[in-house]
Amino acid sequence: MNSLQQPRKWESFFWPLLTVAAFLALWHFAVVWTATKIFPSPLDVERGIVTLAHKNVLWLDIRDSLRRVAIGYGAAVVLGIPIGLILGWYPAINQVVNPAMQILRPISPIAWIPVAIIFFGIGDDSAVFLIFLSAFFPIVVACIDGVSNVPSMFRRAGRNFGLSPLQLLAKVVFPAALPRILIGLRISLGIAWLVVVAAEMIAVDSGLGYLIIDSRNSGKHYDLVVAAMLMIGVIGLILDLGFRRLEKMRSVRWGFRYES
Template structure:
């Protein structure tokens, strides 16, 4: 059994590295084959990224983007989770508010950029507001669905043990809905990272999104543009992996708690 398990762990590292190497090789030879002078090769992107690091620009932009996502996503979680739990717990309230949510939810956060600039001006507040909008609705919907999908037998069992409605919601329904809520938070975090890049292209003068548009406008530095794009993808992957890891840790701890 051990001999079968070890290659699987090794393959988890080998195959992604192999695919990445093949993509880099294909990128390099496509640039040579087309003879383009505009789109950069991997080596040019590497030199551009080294230039950004030497000029101490890259780390500040990364920090600004992460800070905006943390504030916007955090605010959406603090407000969205309680609201979603309440709406899922009280279907009558959900029937009243749901039409308004269904009207606002499909509107892309990018479409809110002119409104955000009118309300907050050009700066961090506008970008954070857009991130908040992008993350808020997925969190609320995930919480509503999570509470609504909890089997009714759980609620009846809690009432039989004499739990109050508040205790039933916090000690029975919320833990049962937690896996679906975590999935909603993960989706919302991905949306928040997408929105911050778009918002930084218009509403602020720092961050990875601003780096993309500024590199394009100032001298058509497409090596820096592609470098920033790759960083956006790598950081997005890192955020998703961190969230998955924390999700597994929470699931394991919750399993031990239930067994106890």
């Protein structure tokens, strides 16, 4: 029964690799069958990646994109988690703040680009601001949801042991809400990685987003365009896998047990 429910170790590597190989083969033969002169084949993209790597362009663009995401996302985490915990802990405050937050939250971060350029100009600050906005609201909502869904019996038990409100929040409520918070952090990181590409197409002159738009404008180098797109996807996958591993850590399982 267990062998049917959980794939064997070799299968966890074999099937994803087979899927990637099938995708590359389909891509290659689609280019050959259509005889297109515009869209590149996998080999063309590979040569483009090698060229960018030898010129150190690719690594510098990856570094700049990751740096902007780290700053913007990090600021969203530092501010969003405490604010979300406070709003979840004090429903009266949340009721006052929630209408304004619900008005701002659905606005696409891309819609903020003109505002960001007005306030911060063309450069890193605009991109970081857009990344911050994209990650901030999902983190706050995840924290509010996590704290609000902690069973009341946990709070009563903590009070019976004489814990102060701050100790109760730190030692009982936050660990129990942590699984939901981590899900919000993971989702917000994916959104931030999407937004950095769009921001770099407009507000800065480096990064993977800029590489895409620059390669398209300077001679329509679609091999470099697709190469940058693939790098964005690969890095996004790596970031997501990192968070998945974090969710499985033993220090987090305490919260999952209490959720169930």
